[in-house]
Amino acid sequence: MTQEYFIKDENKLSNNISDLPENKNVILLSAIYSGEDQKVLLKFYDPDLEVIYFWKDRTNHKPYCYTKIEYKEKAEEIIKKEPKYNILPTKKNDLISDKEIDVIKIVAPDPLSIGGTDNSIREKITAWEADIKYHENYLYDNALIPGTYYYRKNDNIYQYKYEIDPKIRNKLYELIDNNNLDLLDTKTINYNYYISQWVNLLNQPIPDLKRIAIDIEVESEEGRIPHPRDHDKTVTAIGLAGSDGFRKVYVLNKDSNEKNAFISEAEVVETEKELILAAFKDIKNYPIIITFNGDDFDLPYLYMRAQDPRIDPLNKEIIKKEDIPIVVKRDTFIKRGMQAEPVNLKHGIHIDLFRTFQNRSIQIYAFNHKYAEYTLNAISESLLNDHKIEFEGDISDLPIHKLAEYCLKDADLTLGLSTFNDNLLMKLLIVISRISHLPIDDVSRFGVNQWIRGMLYFEHRQNNFLIPRRDELISKGVSSTTAIIKEKKYRGGLVVEPKLGIHFNVVVVDFASLYPSIIKVHNLSYETVNCSHLSCKNDPEQQIPETTHWICKRRRGLTSLLIGSLRDLRVRYYKQLSKDKTTTTDYRQLYEVISQAIKVILNASYGVMGAEIFPLYCLPVADATAAIGRVTTTRTIEKCKQIGIEVIYGDTDSLFLKNPSSAKVKEISEWARTQLEVDLEIDKTYRYVVFSDLKKNYLGVLEDGTVDVKGLTGKKSHTPPFIRKAFYKILEILKEVNSEKDFQKAKENIKKIIRIYANDLETGKIHPSELSFNVMVNKSPDRYGEKTNNSKVKSIDGKNIDFITYKGLPQHIKAAMLLHQSGREIKAGDIISYVKTKTNDGVKPVDLLRNINEIDTEKYLEAMESTFDQLLSALNYNFQSILGKDRQSNLDELFWSKK
DNA sequence: GCGGACTGCTTACCT
DNA sequence: ACAGGTAAGCAGTCCGCG
Numbered sequence: 001m002t003q004e005y006f007i008k009d010e011n012k013l014s015n016n017i018s019d020l021p022e023n024k025n026v027i028l029l030s031a032i033y034s035g036e037d038q039k040v041l042l043k044f045y046d047p048d049l050e051v052i053y054f055w056k057d058r059t060n061h062k063p064y065c066y067t068k069i070e071y072k073e074k075a076e077e078i079i080k081k082e083p084k085y086n087i088l089p090t091k092k093n094d095l096i097s098d099k100e101i102d103v104i105k106i107v108a109p110d111p112l113s114i115g116g117t118d119n120s121i122r123e124k125i126t127a128w129e130a131d132i133k134y135h136e137n138y139l140y141d142n143a144l145i146p147g148t149y150y151y152r153k154n155d156n157i158y159q160y161k162y163e164i165d166p167k168i169r170n171k172l173y174e175l176i177d178n179n180n181l182d183l184l185d186t187k188t189i190n191y192n193y194y195i196s197q198w199v200n201l202l203n204q205p206i207p208d209l210k211r212i213a214i215d216i217e218v219e220s221e222e223g224r225i226p227h228p229r230d231h232d233k234t235v236t237a238i239g240l241a242g243s244d245g246f247r248k249v250y251v252l253n254k255d256s257n258e259k260n261a262f263i264s265e266a267e268v269v270e271t272e273k274e275l276i277l278a279a280f281k282d283i284k285n286y287p288i289i290i291t292f293n294g295d296d297f298d299l300p301y302l303y304m305r306a307q308d309p310r311i312d313p314l315n316k317e318i319i320k321k322e323d324i325p326i327v328v329k330r331d332t333f334i335k336r337g338m339q340a341e342p343v344n345l346k347h348g349i350h351i352d353l354f355r356t357f358q359n360r361s362i363q364i365y366a367f368n369h370k371y372a373e374y375t376l377n378a379i380s381e382s383l384l385n386d387h388k389i390e391f392e393g394d395i396s397d398l399p400i401h402k403l404a405e406y407c408l409k410d411a412d413l414t415l416g417l418s419t420f421n422d423n424l425l426m427k428l429l430i431v432i433s434r435i436s437h438l439p440i441d442d443v444s445r446f447g448v449n450q451w452i453r454g455m456l457y458f459e460h461r462q463n464n465f466l467i468p469r470r471d472e473l474i475s476k477g478v479s480s481t482t483a484i485i486k487e488k489k490y491r492g493g494l495v496v497e498p499k500l501g502i503h504f505n506v507v508v509v510d511f512a513s514l515y516p517s518i519i520k521v522h523n524l525s526y527e528t529v530n531c532s533h534l535s536c537k538n539d540p541e542q543q544i545p546e547t548t549h550w551i552c553k554r555r556r557g558l559t560s561l562l563i564g565s566l567r568d569l570r571v572r573y574y575k576q577l578s579k580d581k582t583t584t585t586d587y588r589q590l591y592e593v594i595s596q597a598i599k600v601i602l603n604a605s606y607g608v609m610g611a612e613i614f615p616l617y618c619l620p621v622a623d624a625t626a627a628i629g630r631v632t633t634t635r636t637i638e639k640c641k642q643i644g645i646e647v648i649y650g651d652t653d654s655l656f657l658k659n660p661s662s663a664k665v666k667e668i669s670e671w672a673r674t675q676l677e678v679d680l681e682i683d684k685t686y687r688y689v690v691f692s693d694l695k696k697n698y699l700g701v702l703e704d705g706t707v708d709v710k711g712l713t714g715k716k717s718h719t720p721p722f723i724r725k726a727f728y729k730i731l732e733i734l735k736e737v738n739s740e741k742d743f744q745k746a747k748e749n750i751k752k753i754i755r756i757y758a759n760d761l762e763t764g765k766i767h768p769s770e771l772s773f774n775v776m777v778n779k780s781p782d783r784y785g786e787k788t789n790n791s792k793v794k795s796i797d798g799k800n801i802d803f804i805t806y807k808g809l810p811q812h813i814k815a816a817m818l819l820h821q822s823g824r825e826i827k828a829g830d831i832i833s834y835v836k837t838k839t840n841d842g843v844k845p846v847d848l849l850r851n852i853n854e855i856d857t858e859k860y861l862e863a864m865e866s867t868f869d870q871l872l873s874a875l876n877y878n879f880q881s882i883l884g885k886d887r888q889s890n891l892d893e894l895f896w897s898k899k
Numbered sequence: 900g901c902g903g904a905c906t907g908c909t910t911a912c913c914t
Numbered sequence: 915a916c917a918g919g920t921a922a923g924c925a926g927t928c929c930g931c932g
Contacts, residue, residue, distance in 0.1 A: 358915095359915095360915085360916080361916075446915095447915050447916075448915095448916060449915075449916060450915095452916085483918070483919090484918080484919065484920095485918065485919065485920090486907095488917085488918060488919090489917090489918090490917090490918080491918080491919095492914095492918030492919060493913095493914060493917090493918065493919070494919095495913090495914085495919060495920075510914090514914090515917095603916085604916045604917085605916085606916080606917070607916030607918090608916045608917085609916085609917085610916075610917055610918085611915085611916050611917070613915060613916085614916075622916095622917070622918095625917095626917080626918075651913065651914055651919085651920095652913080652914040652918090652919085653914065654914070694920080694921065695913085695919080695920055695921085696912070696913045696914085696919075696920050696921075697913090697920085697921075710912085710913065711911090711912055711913060711920080712912095713911095713922075715912090716910090716911055716912070716922090717910095717911070718910070718911070775909090775910065775911090776910070776911090778909075778910070784908095784909090808908095808924080808925045808926065809925090810908075810909055810910085810923090810925085811923085811924070811925095812909090812910085813909095842924095863923095866923090870921095
């Protein structure tokens with residue numbers, strides 16, 4: 001294993017022996033800006049030697065931004081004073097006005113001259129494209145796409161195009177519904193062009209990335225978490241787990257008499273300096289390192305601690321910066337205790353999985369909501385079916401042979417999260433890099449809005465479109481609908497009132513990617529909604545129903561093209577290919593990953609248009625999308641009525657059809673395809689569905705007996721376990737129901753279960769842990785009970801100040817405060833387990849409950865009642881006549897019949 | 900002084 | 915830290931009421 005790619009200069013990444021060899025196919029993974037060199041450094045991965053090469057820009061590319069011609073004098077004035085800037089007249093396409101305009105390009109020697117200081121150009125003049133990170137600018141301008149292949153020849157980098165299997169390519173002709181699909185690269189920017197580009201980009205092979213996971217243990221006092229800022233606590237162990245099977249844990253000797261057997265991977269060292277150096281040496285053999293929260297803890301701690309003389313008690317020698325493989329951008333940030341920035345590696349790339357798994361899009365769309373908490377243990381349990389090593393007491397009291405096992409296990413789990421399911425996560429990151437045109441380490445840390453931003457910015461640059469300023473987009477108008485929820489900006493999806501009761505043979509149909517389809521079909525994009533053409537504005541055909549917006553008919557919108565082509569590729573091409581048995585398993589997996597990555601992007605594409613943090617935020621686009629969505633659903637319901645299908649429920653993009661014939665389902669789907677240009681597909685068929693009168697609350701049993709529960713309290717995570725258990729027992733019974741007759745028997749059994757549980761509750765047979773409500777603390781605990789009043793109050797010195805009132809605290813926070821008083825640290829994201837009591841404030845943390853008599857049984861009966869009523873109200877509806885009496889609460893009735 | 904109607908806050912869920 | 919819509923429970927306020 002060669003180490004020649006490791007660069008020795010202090011905090012500096014430069015071209016030297018590590019330079020990219022010529023004519024070798026390597027994959028671009030990342031790009032960073034090097035302040036020392038005032039250049040962008042590209043990081044290429046060599047799948048062959050499994051190393052990363054750095055490549056310093058040799059094109060003399062410089063940071064820049066634009067201003068419009070009306071600010072010309074101002075720009076000239078600035079460069080007269082500050083000759084470091086250069087100005088260059090040029091032309092750009094302005095999408096907002098749909099005109100080619102003259103602009104002035106302002107070129108600077110370094111990114112900070114553009115933005116980031118009080119003295120930057122964007123603070124002095126109305127500037128365009130001045131907020132884009134320089135390394136991103138560099139990638140866009142050179143059409144460099146992370147996740148794809150390149151080779152070097154002399155001083156230039158060239159794209160390496162993988163030949164795509166002609167058979168696979170030809171499937172496009174079959175699957176994409178377009179007669180004159182032109183697969184040749186063309187300079188005309190149209191739908192075919194994008195389809196072709198995406199396929200060229202996405203079908204390239206994904207290499208394995210050699211990597212190592214690292215986890216450190218640090219001595220700590222009780223109740224105080226060690227912080228890199230202080231770096232006063234000893235690093236006691238460092239665990240390492242490589243994707244090549246390498247496993248090692250270094251532990252600091254603290255008790256030379258310990259005779260316990262160590263795991264074979266353990267190595268005991270005598271000083272902390274040796275410990276850290278040993279780990280650094282191993283790390284340097286890997287181009288990529290993986291951590292869990294390494295940005296905020298492990299890596300900055302190692303970085304700071306390595307330079308602390310306490311690691312070498314005898315000689316007081318620190319590890320010199322040049323021997324530390326970690327790059328911390330601004331260590332002053334750590335010193336002030338602020339949130340750390342991404343931590344880089346001198347010789348490679350660092351991916352912090354904590355950030356990636358926190359990403360909501362990754363959590364929900366890539367991992368189907370399988371994990372709920374963002375801890376290494378919780379995520380490992382859900383995804384790997386494995387967990388951290390458990391121990392009693394304080395970690396600092398562990399004997400070192402146990403500490404070694406514990407630490408190595410953490411490294412194993414961290415690596416495992418990146419390797420499970422055939423390296424799914426790494427593959428997803430690479431594919432999202434390709435789509436978003438962002439470095440893989442940025443993708444792993446950024447939210448979905450930045451992924452989509454990257455995709456759109458890249459295309460703007462490719463087409464010489466001027467990226468609009470936020471104020472230009474705001475001036476395109478506001479929403480013209482009113483939201484149902486106060487504080488929301490516009491109206492969203494339509495929810496159909498469910499028909500109470502039990503319904504047999506229910507077919508659920510839904511529109512495939514409804515919002516992306518609408519964006520495609522209706523040409524929605526920031527420049528096409530409320531466009532600048534009077535002819536479009538005044539054309540009745542171009543008006544968007546339910547709103548005051550109109551759509552351009554003169555040109556295709558960029559967002560519409562990009563989202564539309566991705567949607568079609570996913571629905572018609574990649575989904576099919578991933579199931580195509582005529583290709584190899586490897587290929588099918590690749591297509592499955594691509595399909596998932598596209599799904600993540602598509603699912604967020606509408607949402608970001610209505611999100612302020614999105615730089616191309618445009619309310620009319622989001623407003624229009626949702627409005628057309630409601631019209632689509634409403635018109636389909638009307639058509640159903642017309643042809644005699646009963647619609648018993650629907651939510652946003654789905655409709656529940658009661659016992660429809662397959663011919664009628666086909667008819668309605670065909671109608672939607674031709675009239676609305678959306679794909680209406682059968683999602684699933686229920687043997688029966690039980691609706692209460694509540695929206696987003698139902699239970700359905702599929703043909704195979706699987707029970708689908710949506711929204712019911714019995715399923716919710718905060719519901720006490722004993723109620724949840726009773727609830728799931730009831731589901732077991734309902735699973736067996738096949739016909740209306742079966743319900744009678746089922747109901748008797750349900751009664752029995754409820755009685756048993758209620759009785760156990762009243763006789764105190766249920767363990768307090770089974771009684772706990774489990775509720776998450778969603779924000780920093782000190783921010784509860786704080787509410788700013790609208791009224792301004794005059795303070796003593798006569799100034800108006802905001803008057804802050806403190807209101808009552810939610811129950812889980814009351815419990816959290818009690819826990820805090822007993823010495824437990826409470827932070828955002830923690831789940832508080834509490835029981836309801838007759839004493840004090842009515843709550844007590846379950847861990848602090850000493851006397852079972854404090855439990856407020858009445859409250860638990862109420863909780864049972866409301867939980868089960870959601871089901872019983874629907875069941876009773878049909879059985880009311882059999883019982884022949886008015887019911888009070890459904891639960892009361894059960895008790896009444898018991899006596 | 901008390902209860903019901905109401906609002907606001909918070910969480911968890913659905914699409 | 916992508917959107918809006920719905921449900922539920924709790925805390926507090928307003929208002930009527932001989």
